[in-house]
Each structure stands twice: as C-alpha cells, then as structure tokens.
Amino acid sequence: MNKTAGAVIALAAWGGAWAQGNVAIYGTVDLALTRATSGGAATTGLKEGGHTASRIGFRGTEDLGGGLDAHFLLEAGYDPETGAGTLPGPGLAFSRQAFVGISGPWGQIDAGRMYTPMFYTLFRADPYGVNAVFSPLNLVSVTDAQPGISPFAARASGMLRYRTPASSPFLADIAYAPSKASEPSRRSGEFKGATFGWSAKPWYVAYGFQRARSGSGAAPVAVPAVTTYHALSASYQLADLTLYAHAMRTTVRHAAAPDARLLSLGASYPVTPFSSLVLEAAQRKLSGSERAQLAWTLGYDHHLSKRTALYARWLGLANRGGASATLAGVPVVADSGNGVRVLAAGIRHNF
DSSP states (O other), rough: HHHHHHHHHHHHHHHHHTTTTEEEEEEEEEEEEEEEEEEEEEEEEEESSSSSOOOOEEEEEEEEETTEEEEEEEEEEEEEOOEEEEESSSOOOSSEEEEEEEEEEEEHHHHHHHHHHHHHHHHOOOTSSSTTTTGGGGGGGTTTTEEEEEEESSSSEEEEEEETTOOOOOEEEEEEOOOOTTTSSSSTOOOEEEEEEEEOOOEEEEEEEEEEESSSSOOSSOOOEEEEEEEEEEEEEEEEEEEEEEEEEEEESSSSSEEEEEEEEEEEEEEEETEEEEEEEEEEEEEEOOOOOOEEEEEEEEESSSSSSEEEEEEEEEEEEEEEEETTOOOOOOOOOOOOOEEEEEEEOOO
C-alpha cells in the first residue's frame, strides 16, 4: 500500500469516528461505456467522468462563535475503472482541492489549492458542469495553434481567495497565487483571477478572467509570456426551459500566438419529473487562421434517486483547417483535421 492511499484510509477512519461532529466524507463514482471514433480509428471501453468527475473528499467546519467558522476541504480524483488516482498521477493525492479557510457574514477567505474564479463563472452557466468529460466548453482548454500559451487553469495551487457570502445575489470571487520564483524571472508562474456577477432567479450573469505568467518557481523564465482568459457567461430560466450562453477570449503577450474566441449556446429541459434533455454547442476560432473547432453534445439524464442517475451522451467535434484538437480524451492525429465522435451510456452515484 502506498503512503497516500494509507493516509486516505486513515483519514476516512478518523472521519468516521467523528461522524457525529463536523467532518463529512463525500464523493462521486461515475463510469460510462463509450464508443469513440476519430479518423479511421475506433475504440470501445469504460471511461470515468461522463456525467461528473469521480472523486472522494473530506470536509469539515468548526463554529468559532460570533458568526465565524473555520473550515477545510480535501478532495482527490480517481478512476473507478482501475482504482488509480487522477490529477495528475497514479498515486491518490488531494490534487483536486486542498484548502483551509475562515468565513463569516462578510464572506470567506481560503488558502491552498482550489478551483479558480473563472472556472466557477463557466460552471454556473454550463448544463454539463465544465469539467465533465462531454462538456463542449472543454474547448476552452484547447491550445491548438497557440504556441507559448498557458493552458486554462480550472484549479490553481498556492492560492489566496476571497468570496462573497453564498446568500448574496452579488458575486465577487477574487484570487491570487504569487510566484515563488527568484529574479530575474519577473514573476514566473504568477496567477491572478476574479469573477464579478449577479445571481438571482431567473438570471445568472457574470464576467470572469484569469491571467497566468509562464514558467514556475522551480523553472523560471526571464520574460514570462502572459496569457489572459476572459469570459462573459449567462443563464436564464424560462419556466421549465433553462438557456445558457458564453463568450470567451484568450490573448497571449510575449508569444507568437493568435487570439482565440469561443462562443457557446446551451439548453436543458425536464422531459419528466425524473429526466431531462441537455444540448450544448461551442465554437472556437483563431484570429487570422483557418484552424477552428465546432463541438456539440446531446445528453439525456434519468434520475433513479436523489443520488443516482443514468445518463447517455452523444458528442461530436469537427476540426477545421487541419486542426487536431480533441475532447473526451480521444486521440487525434496531429494536423489531420480529423474529428471526434463519442457515444456513451453510464451511471453516476453521489455519496
């Protein structure tokens, strides 16, 4: 047994011993049978995270009095097909989230590894939840034909963060991760991000951004390239129908990379009290280039209970101008222009 797995088992036992207190164990198990094709290649097998990324976590709070509380969260990803940890390697570690903080009537302050503010900007207006395998919004992570770009950060380490109270319709989410590099790196690896918006039914509208400098504290660069992601996201609930939209832009300084623009539209509709149809499409284009992507996903969810759901997904991705982006982890031959098609049927259980 490796050390990280032993630590998880020990923490689980500790959490169970204090189950009557303020520590809880939670998580998701998600697996789908998929049929994926790209070019002339086809594969069939199990894939995790088709509905929601599989995870196990531990969270707790302590009432400090006077409206204040202390809290923590530790969250690890894993693949139910093999039991191996994910994000990034085979060892089970708390690489999804690991932070501690304090909250009160004024909001909350956290420190550690967390989702970025812009991730939540997208998440709140995506019927597929962004980091699910089949969300077309994963095109925001594509770096095809953008050399020197810093990939979109769904999470950031070493981050300090402030958020307004969950009960407030006004949203402010501000984060900063300082560089650990020495001169002359000029802040290699520094991260900044923020979201400002409004959430009061039937509307959700928010603007989010993140700015990252290339390099890191361990491997600084003399003149870091600066990558900035912008997103304007919205959703609107019209009776039973909910509509979603995003407009995003990615720019890079100090690198020979064109700007990228991404537009998406989506909708969800409850067919029955226990099932719903979900549709979303997204397009990514590069300035001054023929390389582009168009992705769409049609989904169906059927809830067997509050915690268990069956689902089906049909994903399509078209690469244009010789592009070779991918979604759902399907291999695409470089500069081939090959597309991606995936059919999936799966089950998701929350605990």
